[in-house]
Amino acid sequence: MSETTHGGAIATGEPPRSPDDGLSPAELAAKYGLTVSGARPSLTEYVRQLWARRHFILAFSRAKLMAQYSQAKLGQLWQVATPLLNAAVYFFVFGVLLGGREGVPGGKGNYVPFLVTGVFVFTFTQTSVMSGVRSISGNLGLVRALHFPRASLPISFSLQQLQQLLYSMIVLGAILLGFGHYPKWTWLLVVPILALQLVFNTGLAMVMARLGSKTPDLAQLMPFVMRTWMYASGVMFSLEYMIRERTSAPEWLVLAAQANPAAVYMDLMRFALIDGYTPADLMPYAWALAAGWAVVIGVGGFVYFWKAEERYGRG
Amino acid sequence: MAVAEKSAAAASADKDTEDAEAVSAERRPTVIADGLHIVYRVNGGARGRGSATAALNRIIRRKPGGNVREVHAVKGVSFTAYRGEAIGLIGSNGSGKSTLLRAIAGLLPAERGRVYTDGQPSLLGVNAALMNDLTGERNVILGGLAMGMSKTQIQERYQGIVDFSGINDKGDFISLPMRTYSSGMAARLRFSIAAAKDHDVLMIDEALATGDKKFQKRSEARIRELRKEAGTVFLVSHNNKSIRDTCDRVLWLESGELRMDGPTEDVMKAYEEFTRK
Numbered sequence: 001m002s003e004t005t006h007g008g009a010i011a012t013g014e015p016p017r018s019p020d021d022g023l024s025p026a027e028l029a030a031k032y033g034l035t036v037s038g039a040r041p042s043l044t045e046y047v048r049q050l051w052a053r054r055h056f057i058l059a060f061s062r063a064k065l066m067a068q069y070s071q072a073k074l075g076q077l078w079q080v081a082t083p084l085l086n087a088a089v090y091f092f093v094f095g096v097l098l099g100g101r102e103g104v105p106g107g108k109g110n111y112v113p114f115l116v117t118g119v120f121v122f123t124f125t126q127t128s129v130m131s132g133v134r135s136i137s138g139n140l141g142l143v144r145a146l147h148f149p150r151a152s153l154p155i156s157f158s159l160q161q162l163q164q165l166l167y168s169m170i171v172l173g174a175i176l177l178g179f180g181h182y183p184k185w186t187w188l189l190v191v192p193i194l195a196l197q198l199v200f201n202t203g204l205a206m207v208m209a210r211l212g213s214k215t216p217d218l219a220q221l222m223p224f225v226m227r228t229w230m231y232a233s234g235v236m237f238s239l240e241y242m243i244r245e246r247t248s249a250p251e252w253l254v255l256a257a258q259a260n261p262a263a264v265y266m267d268l269m270r271f272a273l274i275d276g277y278t279p280a281d282l283m284p285y286a287w288a289l290a291a292g293w294a295v296v297i298g299v300g301g302f303v304y305f306w307k308a309e310e311r312y313g314r315g
Numbered sequence: 316m317a318v319a320e321k322s323a324a325a326a327s328a329d330k331d332t333e334d335a336e337a338v339s340a341e342r343r344p345t346v347i348a349d350g351l352h353i354v355y356r357v358n359g360g361a362r363g364r365g366s367a368t369a370a371l372n373r374i375i376r377r378k379p380g381g382n383v384r385e386v387h388a389v390k391g392v393s394f395t396a397y398r399g400e401a402i403g404l405i406g407s408n409g410s411g412k413s414t415l416l417r418a419i420a421g422l423l424p425a426e427r428g429r430v431y432t433d434g435q436p437s438l439l440g441v442n443a444a445l446m447n448d449l450t451g452e453r454n455v456i457l458g459g460l461a462m463g464m465s466k467t468q469i470q471e472r473y474q475g476i477v478d479f480s481g482i483n484d485k486g487d488f489i490s491l492p493m494r495t496y497s498s499g500m501a502a503r504l505r506f507s508i509a510a511a512k513d514h515d516v517l518m519i520d521e522a523l524a525t526g527d528k529k530f531q532k533r534s535e536a537r538i539r540e541l542r543k544e545a546g547t548v549f550l551v552s553h554n555n556k557s558i559r560d561t562c563d564r565v566l567w568l569e570s571g572e573l574r575m576d577g578p579t580e581d582v583m584k585a586y587e588e589f590t591r592k
Contacts, residue, residue: 142443
């Protein structure tokens with residue numbers, strides 16, 4: 001600025017006469033172009049700030065992923081072992097004990113790929129939501145120490161879950177090959193499906209982050225909500241077959257259950273990966289629903305989160 | 316000590332004569348606090364029994380607040396800071412100094428009142444962004460990114476940060492997880508990362524006393540450098556000497572209220588009188 005920058009100190013004991021005397025703090029701030037500290041930026045400015053922090057978001061998600069199993073002896077192997085063990089438990093309970101193999105498109109032999117795909121896809125949404133709830137309330141230290149767009153945190157946690165899922169996809173590939181499902185062109189659909197699901201998950205994580213920052217108790221409640229959602233989405237059984245054949249529920253209930261976002265993304269992923277899961281097995285308008293859910297929840301969640309930007313960090 | 320005080324007093328007298336000339340130039344405010352109130356809401360800090368039945372009882376009776384207790388940490392503080400000033404914040408423990416700094420940085424929302432700032436003030440410190448399970452190397456990068464440095468900036472300064480911390484003086488420790496460091500080593504690395512960035516309005520919260528003698532000297536020199544580059548500096552410290560050495564204006568907070576605001580020597584004398592009791 002002027003010489004004052006280099007001049008060092010300025011006397012403060014007796015304020016000198018200056019034209020600024022008698023101005024209220026707000027007028028003084030306006031005169032010198034000072035802005036309110038910690039005020040919420042405009043939506044476009046917020047997006048710009050987030051983009052500028054993209055390297056931090058990515059580095060933070062990777063760091064969290066690395067730190068997760070760093071104390072375990074098997075280390076990063078747990079990234080793959082955890083979802084696999086989950087699938088094994090579900091196979092035993094639902095496949096063997098409860099007869100969930102009935103009605104799986106392409107026959108009973110498809111049950112394992114069907115189940116594992118469902119578990120991995122649903123786990124992606126489930127863990128994104130769970131870490132979203134804690135993304136602000138569990139990182140208050142960070143929020144109170146450094147300045148960055150707070151949406152970085154839920155986004156970063158969703159990306160961490162995506163990276164986790166990519167490890168799982170390697171296992172899934174091996175399982176598919178083991179059951180005689182060889183790569184075909186529809187495998188490429190995995191990319192757009194995951195992209196849409198990521199947007200959906202991130203939006204949902206941002207909604208949960210705002211709610212969780214106000215009410216940390218949600219972290220206790222969410223496991224039950226998520227489990228209910230899981231059973232209602234047909235992770236370990238064919239949703240349409242179970243509702244229609246076993247409960248004789250009205251048609252609209254079948255459609256409503258099938259249209260829920262978790263069911264839609266699982267449906268599409270199974271269609272893309274599993275032989276014998278034909279377009280006829282897809283629910284009507286599956287692609288439109290997948291894109292719709294992503295846009296509505298993704299954009300809506302982002303705006304909802306941004307609206308409280310200046311209030312995060314109050315305990 | 317007496318000698319140090321005298322020289323400090325002389326220094327501030329020198330500054331006063333300098334200032335007489337500087338005043339004629341524009342006094343540009345950088346931070347304006349206007350009737351600032353900060354209230355923390357603490358979950359689980361309620362008086363009385365914390366048992367489940369007590370909580371249920373509160374919910375049934377719909378007592379407002381329930382488990383929440385409010386802590387009024389800063390009560391109506393107003394001041395204006397100008398470019399080129401180095402301002403010390405003093406007061407006994409729990410008087411609201413750190414809270415005030417965080418509010419200036421825009422990290423804690425105000426209950427009432429406002430803080431206006433020129434640009435983005437930043438706290439010196441990255442502790443919260445670092446992860447103990449990661450190697451020192453990754454933490455340098457993560458910490459730098461968290462402070463808003465670009466990737467190329469970090470690459471340029473990486474070696475400088477590691478050298479400054481002295482982590483590698485006794486072997487290749489930077490590639491080990493931070494949880495394996497001694498507390499002194501970890502503190503040194505944290506300071507080195509935090510001090511790697513240039514700030515416009517810089518706030519230092521008792522960061523001076525970390526590590527061994529040799530490192531303390533180095534870090535003090537670095538803080539002086541940062542001071543020169545920054546427009547306005549806030550320093551929270553319980554070390555009266557470092558306040559006298561670095562600051563030309565002091566704000567004295569006591570239980571959340573601004574008790575005194577003036578030239579270093581005046582406020583420090585009153586404060587020392589107060590603490591002697």
